[in-house]
Amino acid sequence: MLNPLPTLLPIDALLIAACAWLAVGLAGLVAPRRFIGKFLFSVGALIGFSVGVTALCFLGQPAETAVLAIGLPTLPFHLRLDSLTAVFALLLGLASVGISVYSAGYFRSGEGAAPGLLCFEYHVFLASMLMVLLADDAYAFMVAWEGMALSSFFLVTTNHRDEEIRRAGYLYLLIAHIGAISILLSFGVMTGGAGDYTFAGMRAQQLSPFWASCAFLLALFGFGAKAGLVPVHVWLPEAHPAAPSPVSAMMSGVMLKTAIYGLLRVSFDLLGSPLWWWGVTAMAVGLVTALFGVLYATVQNDMKRLLAYSSIENIGLLAVGIGLAMIFHAFRMEALAALAMTAVLYHCLAHAGFKSLLFLCTGSVLHATGERSLSRLGGLIHRMPWVAWLALAGVISGAGLPPLSGFVSEWLLLQAFLFSPGLPHSWLNMAVPVAAALVALVAALAGFAMVKFFGIIFLGQMRDPALKDAHDAGPWEKAGLVWLTGLTVLLGVMPSTVISAIDAATRQMLGAGLADKVSEHGWWMLAPISPDRASYEPLIFLATIAAVLLLGRWLVVRLYHGRLRRTTPWDCGYVFGGPRAQDTAEGFSQPIRRIFEPMFRMEFRLPSIRDAAPRYGVKVEDHFWHWLYLPLARLVGWISTLVTTLQGGRIAIYLLYSFLTLIVLLLVARP
Amino acid sequence: MTGILGQLFAIVLALILAPLLTGWVNQCRAWFQNRTAPPLRQQYYMLHKLFHKDVVLAHGASPLFRFAPFLVFGCMVLACGIIPSLSTDLPFAPAADVIALVGVFGLARVFISLAAMDIGTSFGSLGGRREMLVGFLAEPALLMVIFTVAMIAQSTSMTTIVETLAHKEYVIYPSLAFAGIAFTFVSFAENARVPVDNPATHLELTMIHEAMILEYSGRHLALIEWASSLKLYAYSCLGLALFFPWGIAERDNLMALVAAIPLLVFKLAIGGFLLALIETINAKVRIFRVPEFLGTAFLLAVLGLLVRLLLEVRA
Numbered sequence: 006m007l008n009p010l011p012t013l014l015p016i017d018a019l020l021i022a023a024c025a026w027l028a029v030g031l032a033g034l035v036a037p038r039r040f041i042g043k044f045l046f047s048v049g050a051l052i053g054f055s056v057g058v059t060a061l062c063f064l065g066q067p068a069e070t071a072v073l074a075i076g077l078p079t080l081p082f083h084l085r086l087d088s089l090t091a092v093f094a095l096l097l098g099l100a101s102v103g104i105s106v107y108s109a110g111y112f113r114s115g116e117g118a119a120p121g122l123l124c125f126e127y128h129v130f131l132a133s134m135l136m137v138l139l140a141d142d143a144y145a146f147m148v149a150w151e152g153m154a155l156s157s158f159f160l161v162t163t164n165h166r167d168e169e170i171r172r173a174g175y176l177y178l179l180i181a182h183i184g185a186i187s188i189l190l191s192f193g194v195m196t197g198g199a200g201d202y203t204f205a206g207m208r209a210q211q212l213s214p215f216w217a218s219c220a221f222l223l224a225l226f227g228f229g230a231k232a233g234l235v236p237v238h239v240w241l242p243e244a245h246p247a248a249p250s251p252v253s254a255m256m257s258g259v260m261l262k263t264a265i266y267g268l269l270r271v272s273f274d275l276l277g278s279p280l281w282w283w284g285v286t287a288m289a290v291g292l293v294t295a296l297f298g299v300l301y302a303t304v305q306n307d308m309k310r311l312l313a314y315s316s317i318e319n320i321g322l323l324a325v326g327i328g329l330a331m332i333f334h335a336f337r338m339e340a341l342a343a344l345a346m347t348a349v350l351y352h353c354l355a356h357a358g359f360k361s362l363l364f365l366c367t368g369s370v371l372h373a374t375g376e377r378s379l380s381r382l383g384g385l386i387h388r389m390p391w392v393a394w395l396a397l398a399g400v401i402s403g404a405g406l407p408p409l410s411g412f413v414s415e416w417l418l419l420q421a422f423l424f425s426p427g428l429p430h431s432w433l434n435m436a437v438p439v440a441a442a443l444v445a446l447v448a449a450l451a452g453f454a455m456v457k458f459f460g461i462i463f464l465g466q467m468r469d470p471a472l473k474d475a476h477d478a479g480p481w482e483k484a485g486l487v488w489l490t491g492l493t494v495l496l497g498v499m500p501s502t503v504i505s506a507i508d509a510a511t512r513q514m515l516g517a518g519l520a521d522k523v524s525e526h527g528w529w530m531l532a533p534i535s536p537d538r539a540s541y542e543p544l545i546f547l548a549t550i551a552a553v554l555l556l557g558r559w560l561v562v563r564l565y566h567g568r569l570r571r572t573t574p575w576d577c578g579y580v581f582g583g584p585r586a587q588d589t590a591e592g593f594s595q596p597i598r599r600i601f602e603p604m605f606r607m608e609f610r611l612p613s614i615r616d617a618a619p620r621y622g623v624k625v626e627d628h629f630w631h632w633l634y635l636p637l638a639r640l641v642g643w644i645s646t647l648v649t650t651l652q653g654g655r656i657a658i659y660l661l662y663s664f665l666t667l668i669v670l671l672l673v674a675r676p
Numbered sequence: 677m678t679g680i681l682g683q684l685f686a687i688v689l690a691l692i693l694a695p696l697l698t699g700w701v702n703q704c705r706a707w708f709q710n711r712t713a714p715p716l717r718q719q720y721y722m723l724h725k726l727f728h729k730d731v732v733l734a735h736g737a738s739p740l741f742r743f744a745p746f747l748v749f750g751c752m753v754l755a756c757g758i759i760p761s762l763s764t765d766l767p768f769a770p771a772a773d774v775i776a777l778v779g780v781f782g783l784a785r786v787f788i789s790l791a792a793m794d795i796g797t798s799f800g801s802l803g804g805r806r807e808m809l810v811g812f813l814a815e816p817a818l819l820m821v822i823f824t825v826a827m828i829a830q831s832t833s834m835t836t837i838v839e840t841l842a843h844k845e846y847v848i849y850p851s852l853a854f855a856g857i858a859f860t861f862v863s864f865a866e867n868a869r870v871p872v873d874n875p876a877t878h879l880e881l882t883m884i885h886e887a888m889i890l891e892y893s894g895r896h897l898a899l900i901e902w903a904s905s906l907k908l909y910a911y912s913c914l915g916l917a918l919f920f921p922w923g924i925a926e927r928d929n930l931m932a933l934v935a936a937i938p939l940l941v942f943k944l945a946i947g948g949f950l951l952a953l954i955e956t957i958n959a960k961v962r963i964f965r966v967p968e969f970l971g972t973a974f975l976l977a978v979l980g981l982l983v984r985l986l987l988e989v990r991a
Contacts, residue, residue: 423826435985442816442981452782452786452808466736539775545770574796575734576797577890584796588798588804588805596805600809
């Protein structure tokens with residue numbers, strides 16, 4: 006691999022990029038307003054591109070470290086760039102190019118916070134995510150992690166005048182901090198009391214299985230809170246719709262992956278080799294999360310909430326893959342572990358591409374129509390063809406269909422499941438295929454959710470006359486969307502190349518990789534084990550369909566004719582058509598609500614028969630609020646009322662407390 | 677070179693035989709129902725007629741609506757190309773294994789559902805919604821069936837599965853029985869057949885597939901009809917390849933290839949006959965019983981997988 010900057014180490018290049026992002030952000034605070042939008046964000050995109058290229062060139066090289074002189078007196082910032090970091094830096098860089106270019110056209114003044122402030126927060130967010138990936142000690146990691154949480158909190162609450170958005174931001178901040186405490190405790194456990202907070206020190210610690218498990222569970226909870234694993238997912242469907250669309254894209258596409266990165270770093274690097282039941286735990290949590298996320302995604306009526314729940318589903322699938330990799334790794338089945346881990350890393354990249362793309366598309370729809378509710382959209386493919394067709398690529402990838410990126414990771418994951426028998430635990434042998442069945446169900450339901458998303462927004466008749474004025478995205482926004490679509494297509498059709506590139510990270514974590522097997526058969530073919538066992542050639546796949554499509558069209562027109570007449574829709578002769586006759590978003594998801602009834606908390610509003618203006622309605626809510634969070638909130642309230650009885654508000658009482666404490670101490674602590 | 681020729685021959689044969697298979701099923705059904713049967717060639721006449729007609733397109737139709745029939749047709753041709761029906765010597769086969777095959781069917785389903793929602797009529801979106809409902813229930817069951825077979829063959833590649841199953845010494849696999857029943861259930865649902873859907877009705881309470889294609893006409897409708905017979909053909913061949921793989925020619929065996937054609941036609945004829953029989957003696961269930969139907973299929977498929985793991989792997 007050729008280093009693009011021969012005199013500069015890649016880690017320095019990344020560090021400079023982080024500083025450059027900070028500088029761009031600071032420039033946003035002072036620059037005149039007309040520079041901010043297009044100029045500064047495009048500079049940010051260029052930096053993102055250089056981060057991506059640097060990471061790509063670095064992949065596979067030995068790790069580099071650096072020590073920064075800032076930090077605590079005895080604990081300077083340790084930084085380290087290895088292949089695992091590089092894969093996620095690649096993800097961050099490539100996704101940020103598209104999102105930044107899009108943002109250059111998206112943010113305008115008059116919407117909540119001032120553009121300069123937005124530019125600052127946005128670039129701090131980017132820089133801190135990069136620092137999270139580079140950090141090599143707990144202190145630097147937590148500083149960057151908190152920087153990421155705070156900057157994203159301010160970005161979420163851009164429209165802080167809206168009370169709902171403030172509430173969403175508060176919830177996000179709360180759960181982010183509960184998670185951060187958990188991560189901090191996990192690091193604390195991993196130091197083993199040695200007081201060495203560098204990651205190198207943690208790697209050197211030999212923890213007993215009990216303490217290692219404690220560290221893992223704390224990390225799973227902490228990173229799970231950031232990633233959106235059930236039951237700490239509740240912030241996600243609130244915060245994503247509240248944030249401006251490029252921010253949602255960044256949070257969903259990239260920030261959730263930093264949590265996945267953290268989980269991988271802790272369980273495969275810092276803790277050494279995972280125990281098998283950690284994998285079972287991760288897989289179980291992941292399955293619940295995936296199923297929960299996709300079911301709720303199908304019943305949402307707000308386009309961004311739908312995508313947010315779909316992100317929960319994808320994070321669940323990632324956790325399933327991580328769990329599977331842990332199980333295989335614990336039983337020394339390295340080839341299968343590498344397969345599962347490749348599926349995880351691939352899905353991280355794929356999800357960063359297509360989910361950012363879809364969130365940005367909702368941003369364009371939002372700007373064009375001012376409407377987030379699916380029930381008022383429809384037919385936008387006529388007014389916004391660019392956004393619609395690019396969104397279709399995201400939708401196909403999100404539904405896990407060939408030949409785009411989402412399918413490759415799903416395929417790899419299913420292959421890993423399929424070749425699992427031979428695990429030394431018999432009940433584990435039984436449970437793993439059943440888990441595969443659930444993964445298949447989740448994937449199929451994702452298709453349902455994606456068809457709903459695309460069909461209701463872009464197809465059909467316009468449900469609101471105001472949509473007639475909708476306009477397509479601007480040139481900057483289009484460029485950003487095209488970039489992300491390109492990523493989605495590339496990741497879809499060139500799996501072997503991508504796997505060879507990211508293989509260094511798998512190898513670093515597991516000591517085994519897929520690259521040798523994959524590159525044996527040519528770049529167009531993906532055969533992770535051997536071509537006899539399983540193979541997939543997306544390009545030939547795509548070429549065949551395209552060839553039949555074009556040839557078929559040519560032949561039909563040639564042999565017969567290409568005549569076409571336009572008329573009103575037939576609709577079985579039903580003449581009272583019109584926008585209100587088509588399925589609504591609620592109607593579309595009715596079968597799911599009905600089949601999976603116990604999974605939802607639903608409130609119906611059914612008018613009486615004498616109602617002059619009847620309005621039907623259904624409100625679907627998350628069970629976790631009523632089962633977990635509200636009881637928890639009540640418990641906290643109850644405890645705090647108990648505590649308030651101690652505080653009478655009278656000085657005499659407090660003096661009495663002090664006096665009694667003194668007496669007790671004198672009695673107990675005799676010299 | 678012979679590989680490519682054989683591959684093209686398999687595809688052309690699929691294109692020709694698929695409408696015939698649909699015609700045969702319709703004919704058997706007519707016999708069972710004591711009706712005068714349409715001629716076997718009826719499907720060809722219909723396709724020919726539809727290709728000749730002008731396309732009458734609704735005003736609100738987007739390019740996606742016109743693009744979808746070709747794409748669905750392309751998906752089905754690809755599916756027929758990678759399922760070994762005559763021989764296992766298929767150069768296209770490595771392009772997609774069985775999991776990708778399920779993906780091909782999924783892609784076609786998503787596009788036809790989206791096209792159904794495109795014009796924005798009441799029936800279209802209803803059909804699209806129901807199709808996706810049937811799809812998300814059928815797809816996991818189909819994947820589980822495939823997993824069972826793939827575990828026996830230790831491969832998800834279609835050709836390897838067929839070669840393994842057809843040329844092992846004859847062993848009875850109980851798991852395959854479960855998988856076979858589940859597969860039958862799934863293929864009824866996926867091909868819009870009677871317990872789930874009724875292809876011969878235009879009644880809004882019952883139709884799924886028909887509701888989606890109401891707005892299609894002319895060449896688009898012809899392609900969709902052809903694609904759905906190709907889908908039936910593909911599913912039949914998939915079932916034959918997974919559960920009755922005898923007589924499928926191996927690589928470089930021209931005689932076996934020649935012998936495989938009549939055998940395939942014979943197997944398809946029996947399959948079509950049984951399909952018509954089952955359709956006749958069953959009633960269409962209402963849409964909210966479909967989850968039960970496909971849930972049974974899913975459970976059977978999972979049972980098959982567990983039987984495979986519990987009973988057969990150790991032996």
